Structures are given as C-alpha cells and as structure tokens.
C-alpha cells in the first residue's frame with residue numbers, strides 16, 4: 434500500500450535580502466493512512482514548514498510532496514483547493530473568529546462549501562456533540578477556556594470530513610491536564626473517525642501520549658524516524674536522547690554517576706527494562722546463590738505503547754566474581770552496562 438503522505442527529497446530555503454535560511458534539507462518521509470504521526474524538534478527545526486507543505490500552505494524549493502496519490506507540488510491552485518478541502522488543520526492559538534459564536538465558527542467551512550442552512554445545523558450539532566461542547570453552541574470564543582477553544586478548532590477542522598488532520602503545536606498553549614484532554618480527543622478523531630493525524634510538537638510527552646510513529650527534525654534535517662517505542666527505547670542521536678530524557682528516566686549522566694559513586698559502594702550497573710524481562714527474579718536468584726547485595730539507586734519504569742520501558746541503575750556489592758556472574762545473568766535477559 435502506498436503511503437498517504439509522501440515527501441521525496443524535499444528542500445526549502447527562505448531568502449530575505451542577502452540572507453538565505455535552509456529550513457528543510459533533503460527530506461524523505463512517508464506517513465501511512467490511519468496513523469498518528471508526530472514531528473518533533475526544537476524551535477526553528479523546520480516542523481511548521483514541513484507540516485504546512487502537506488496542505489500546500491508552504492511550497493517547496495525542490496522535491497515533491499504527494500498526498501493520497503496526488504503530487505501537490507505539481508498541481509494548480511484549483512486542484513490544490515480540492516485537496517485542501519480534505520485536510521483539516523488546528524493551531525496553537527486556535528485561530529477562531531472572535532466575532533462568531535461557536536456554532537458560527539464550526540459552520541464557517543460548511544457555509545463556504547455551499548451547504549444549506551439545514552444541513553449546516555445538523556452537521557454542527559453532530560460535531561459539537563463529538564467534541565463535547567453542545568451546551569456552548571451560542572457562546573463566543575472569549576467566553577471559553579483554552580481547552581474548549583481547541584475543541585471548537587477541532588470541530589471546525591472536522592466539518593468537511595477530512596481524511597487528514599494537521600495539528601501544529603495544538604496543545605502548546607494549554608496546561609498539562611487540558612493538554613491530555615485535547616490529546617484524548619485527537620486519539621478519538623483517529624480511532625473513531627479513521628482520520629490520519631499529523632502532530633507537530635516540541636514536547637516529547639505529547640509524542641508519548643498520542644503518537645504511533647515519530648520523526649525528529651534538527652536544523653531542517655530528518656535525523657530519526659520510527660515507532661515511538663523504538664525511538665524511545667533506542668534513540669540514535671544526542672538530540673533524540675535529550676528529548677527522550679525529558680519524559681523517561683534514563684541511564685544516569687556523567688554528573689549523576691559521580692554523585693552515585695560517592696554515595697554507594699559496589700559496582701554501578703545500568704539495566705534497560707524493555708517489556709517483561711524478569712529482572713527482579715534474576716536479581717533475587719543472584720542474591721540467594723552468591724553473597725551479593727543490591728540497591729536501586731537511579732531510574733524508573735514507565736509504560737510506552739502498552740509495554741514496560743525504562744532504566745534502573747543498581748549498586749551491586751559483593752565479591753567481584755559474584756558481581757560478574759550476576760551481571761552475566763542479567764545480560765541474558767536485558768541490556769546491561771557496567772558504568773565506568
């Protein structure tokens with residue numbers, strides 16, 4: 434099956450006066466129908482530029498972008514408008530019309546598409562029920578909380594039954610609890626309506642909460658792409674490791690190791706937990722068989738896409754050969770590193 438969204442060797446440069454900025458550099462990326470795909474990167478990495486190419490709000494300098502089999506970078510305005518009508522978008526600042534009610538905001542794209550008043554009413558009622566805002570139909574945006582405003586944004590973006598929803602930093606203006614509410618709603622948009630969702634964010638917690646796959650952008654280049662589990666459990670670049678470190682307790686850094694060494698006797702051993710490896714059982718056996726003691730001194734275990742994942746650092750003390758044997762047994766079930 435061909436991907437729903439495909440970037441082939443896409444580059445983008447912005448030129449103003451004598452300065453040229455490379456916003457995107459040779460991007461190859463595929464997003465499949467039905468997935469929740471996240472694009473993460475620091476400010477200026479090129480995330481917005483990339484996502485805005487999907488609905489042709491941004492053009493390419495070179496390369497091609499194909500959406501549902503149509504190479505939009507080669508199409509005229511009229512054809513682009515037709516494709517755009519199948520793509521919804523939500524924004525960090527919600528972009529609602531302040532002078533229109535919630536009903537008026539959600540009905541707006543339907544009005545533009547020439548729907549009758551009666552059909553508009555029925556569709557808006559359905560959308561407001563879906564996002565849980567039926568009782569706010571006649572409120573104005575200024576009377577709503579940030580989370581409610583984003584729900585209106587989502588209802589409006591869904592009005593024309595899009596196949597793709599683009600969410601550009603859609604929770605960045607919200608507190609953590611409201612963020613989770615909105616992310617749960619986006620998950621329902623994906624699972625109940627079958628909409629492919631592309632989320633742009635600088636927060637790894639958003640990626641962990643919602644995405645199936647993630648791409649990491651740095652200075653306009655795609656440095657990593659994979660399932661959320663794979664990227665979190667085995668990040669291949671320092672930038673990705675830093676992002677992962679913001680939500681998961683990782684292997685201790687150099688400063689942590691020095692501190693741990695000063696406070697604990699024995700060997701420091703870092704064990705990566707992935708799935709249901711019987712780490713506890715191996716440790717209990719080792720303690721029983723050899724004269725060994727252990728202390729858990731750093732780390733934590735979390736759930737990631739339904740699997741346990743994390744890292745714990747143990748201080749193992751006892752005879753060196755017994756520690757070696759215990760480490761060998763741990764190595765049989767997990768990734769283990771003896772910290773220098």
Ligand SMILES: Nc1ncnc2c1ncn2[C@@H]1O[C@H](COP(=O)(O)OP(=O)(O)OP(=O)(O)O)[C@@H](O)[C@H]1O
Pocket residue numbers: 447448449454455456474475476477478479480481482483635
């Ligand atoms: N219209 C423009 N004119 C000139 N430069 C631009 C324009 N749009 C983006 N850029 C530059 O392109 C680079 C990528 O910007 P982009 O907004 O895509 O990054 P981002 O990862 O979305 O960042 P942020 O999280 O801060 O929004 C930046 O260096 C930015 O300054």
